[in-house]
Amino acid sequence: MNTTPKSMRLQVAIFGRTNAGKSSVLNLIAGQDVAITSPVPGTTTDVVEKSMELLPVGPVVFLDTAGLDDASELGALRTERARRIFDRADVAILVVEPFGWGDCESGIAAAAREKNIPLIVLVNKTDIAAPSPELLAALKERDLEPILCSALTRSLGEVTVSAIKSRLLQLTQGKAGPKAILGDLVRPGQTVVFIIPIDKEAPKGRIILPQVQAMRDLLDHGVFFLTCREHEYVQALAALREPPALVVCDSQVVDYMAANTPTGLPCTTFSILFARFKGDLAAYAAGAAAIRALRPGDRVAVLEGCSHHAIEDDIGRVKLPRWLKQTVGGELKIDTFAGHDIPAGLGDYKLAIQCGGCMLGRTEILGRMGKAAAAGIPITNYGTAISECKGVLERVLGPFPAALEAYRQAKAAVKV
Ligand code: SF4
Known part of the structure; x- marks a missing residue:
């Protein structure tokens, strides 16, 4: 279940100040101890990544970051690393304590807004105290509806995790790009020809991830494919009863493909397909x-x-x-x-x-x-x-x- 590549997973970053309980939240969602937790502030020193299948959301990778309020010299490096996670995140979870809202939380909320990243606020440790009026006022001012949670009280975990899942579903609708790598360019029952050179750069005994993903995409769409090396391409085309709907090659042989593909037969490269899919x-x-x-x-x-x-x-x-x-x-x-x-x-x-x-x-x-x-x-x-x-x-x-x-x-x- 955990073999979906990270790049295809929803990236959910967990932010908050040191000791707010970010790692406990991750462990709660994962249902196991994937991040080290401790009452000692600053236990998470670098970003911890945990991939999981979060049904019904789908494949997700959680990024558990270091506290963004660590004032030590080493802490400055860690927090800088954590801040850069904003560049990768599809969704941010801000874990706050019930006692208040400070510069750290304001900074995280502002960074998420600036980068247009949907933000989920989890008020943790509600077994110790109810959210303070200051906290509730700060959330209201920012139009943020919090999820109340006590990450260490496992009996309440199911309710919290369900609330997180439903918020993730709600916030990520329509955030994904094109749904298909190439399956939307052709019709079921048609054929696509893949040209894959096997040169020094090709890994031994396998083909590279984008090629595997393109093949899987066609299987999902009921489209046939024929794979060949560049020097077999002309022969492969001739072997087909009908012309293929599309030819796709590795960029390194793009000139060869263009020169040997009849005019009118659409052709492109894996790289261009992924430029559309991911960029x-x-x-x-x-x-x-x-x-x-x-x-x-x-x-x-x-x-x-x-x-x-x-x-x-x-x-x-x-x-x-x-x-x-x-x-x-x-x-x-x-x-x-x-x-x-x-x-x-x-x-x-x-x-x-x-x-x-x-x-x-x-x-x-x-x-x-x-x-x-x-x-x-x-x-x-x-x-x-x-x-x-x-x-x-x-x-x-x-x-x-x-x-x-x-x-x-x-x-x-x-x-x-
Ligand atoms: S294309 Fe190459 S450099 Fe870029 S992410 Fe993949 S392996 Fe790394």
């Missing part, structure tokens, strides 16, 4: 047009979603920089940033290129796109950038008219 494809497409405006010496920020082990022929660190330099006709200053954090000074770059984001959720990717927009720079992603470098972006955006239009408009506006 804003039209914005990425418009961002790719900015590659043509790059000049030798310009700075480009490559944003990797995790610190994966880079291999010899790494797509983001070796191949993409090579293709970008070839397209621009000279050296670029390319800085790579790995992990959940976005570098300060993004505005100093001419372009940001986000990785495929297989480890990131939609909220986090959209947050990154928002930061690039706020810094006034275009952003695209690996696959969209590769298709642009190889001169076939118009072709692979064909199945997505709005993104194609955004790309054409951005390209027309670019001064080459």
Whole structure:
């Protein structure tokens, strides 16, 4: 049950001051001790992640953060880490004590509002005291309806957990992006061809997560698929009684696919499918047009979603920089940033290129796109950038008219 990738789970962050009972709340929801609790303030020193199937909400990952009021030097680092969780969260839970409302709670509520993250307030320790008039007034002022709870009184747990679930359901309706990766682009009974190169970068004995997810999506939609390597593609097409409804390839062979796919047969890449599923494809497409405006010496920020082990022929660190330099006709200053954090000074770059984001959720990717927009720079992603470098972006955006239009408009506006 817990094999849904984290990036596909609803990300629920638990915030509050030290010793408000955040970890006890997580343990209550999980029905087991996943986070260490103690009356000693500051027991949660880093973010604790717990994935679970929270029926009827679905697959969820809870992010239990350090107290945001820790004034020690080490505490400052922890709270900074906890604050960054706002960039990933789909929903925030603020755990407060019944005695009052202070700067810490105000700051969390303000950050959630600023980032447009729905907020659930849990008033914990109600076995010790009823919510104070000050607390109730602060909640009323912010239009927040609290859930009363006593995380250590397990007999009351079921009621609290049901209230949290129903609030999560209510707050997350319509928050998800497209429901399908590609199942909505084709009809049941049609066939999709996948082209998956098996090169040095392909992991041994398996295929990568986005490809598995695309296949599962087609199974869910009753769509057939045929998978081949690039050198078998033409033969695979010929083996089909009817042309497929769509061809999807790994971005690395996008030029090969475009050259060998009959005109009129829609084709795209896994990366573009996921750009739509988890991000804003039209914005990425418009961002790719900015590659043509790059000049030798310009700075480009490559944003990797995790610190994966880079291999010899790494797509983001070796191949993409090579293709970008070839397209621009000279050296670029390319800085790579790995992990959940976005570098300060993004505005100093001419372009940001986000990785495929297989480890990131939609909220986090959209947050990154928002930061690039706020810094006034275009952003695209690996696959969209590769298709642009190889001169076939118009072709692979064909199945997505709005993104194609955004790309054409951005390209027309670019001064080459
Ligand atoms: S695509 Fe991004 S998130 Fe996925 S493994 Fe590569 S760097 Fe990490």
